[in-house]
Amino acid sequence: MLTDAYGRVATDLRVSLTDRCNLRCAYCMPPEGLDWLPKPEVLTGDEIVRLITIGVEALGIREVRFTGGEPLLRPDLADIIAATAALEPRPEISLTTNGIGLDRRAAGLRAAGLDRINVSLDTLRPEVFRKLTRRDRLDDVLAGLAAAAAAGLTPVKVNTVLMRDLNDDEAPELLAYCLERGYELRFIEQMPLDAQHGWKRTEMVTSGEFSPCFLPRSSFQTISSTFVAPRPPRPSSSTTGRPGSA
Numbered sequence: 001m002l003t004d005a006y007g008r009v010a011t012d013l014r015v016s017l018t019d020r021c022n023l024r025c026a027y028c029m030p031p032e033g034l035d036w037l038p039k040p041e042v043l044t045g046d047e048i049v050r051l052i053t054i055g056v057e058a059l060g061i062r063e064v065r066f067t068g069g070e071p072l073l074r075p076d077l078a079d080i081i082a083a084t085a086a087l088e089p090r091p092e093i094s095l096t097t098n099g100i101g102l103d104r105r106a107a108g109l110r111a112a113g114l115d116r117i118n119v120s121l122d123t124l125r126p127e128v129f130r131k132l133t134r135r136d137r138l139d140d141v142l143a144g145l146a147a148a149a150a151a152g153l154t155p156v157k158v159n160t161v162l163m164r165d166l167n168d169d170e171a172p173e174l175l176a177y178c179l180e181r182g183y184e185l186r187f188i189e190q191m192p193l194d195a196q197h198g199w200k201r202t203e204m205v206t207s208g209e210f211s212p213c214f215l216p217r218s219s220f221q222t223i224s225s226t227f228v229a230p231r232p233p234r235p236s237s238s239t240t241g242r243p244g245s246a
Ligand code: SF4
Pocket: 021, 022, 023, 024, 025, 028, 029, 068, 069, 070, 098, 120
């Protein structure tokens, strides 16, 4: 069991599969990207599965979340998920992604054993998306969300970072978009994780400012800063499990 000095037991394992990404979000990295890890320093699929196996079989890990960078950039992602799903006891398996390429891979990942997905989406406006991510890929992200829902990766979760004077006026639009499609939307405070040290507290929209007055109260529940649409019935499957965030 993984227990810290306060007696808290850790049962979730977050696995970063790559440091690379196909977006360049202004709050995350500079336009030119980062000094990516040389390939020999990145764990192979077998090495990653070996570590997860130790976590599940010996250390009490019950949930595995794959992240990046952008984890969809790993061509062996479905294999890693399938190997994780074959472990006993089977952990719940989730993925945090920017959604690019998900339209082509959602069904395969679901078939491999993926239970849940979180997709990062900060705006529905193409010009804001371009400014924020330095790429013109909004349509790809929206297609990825739809494919995830069609593949049964429900409830699809959407993670949004609101930033002052950039997209903080878009919260009602994003909430309506997600409610209409049965996605769960959560607003996340911007954290100072940017490699270029550009984070400013004055530009951050805090959880205290996320007002549950965007839409009529009857249309959602508020759980902390998560706005949850009424859930559609979850398809039954021997590979399902559940919960996450990006
Ligand atoms: S925030 Fe996520 S999607 Fe954006 S550049 Fe960083 S890793 Fe990529």
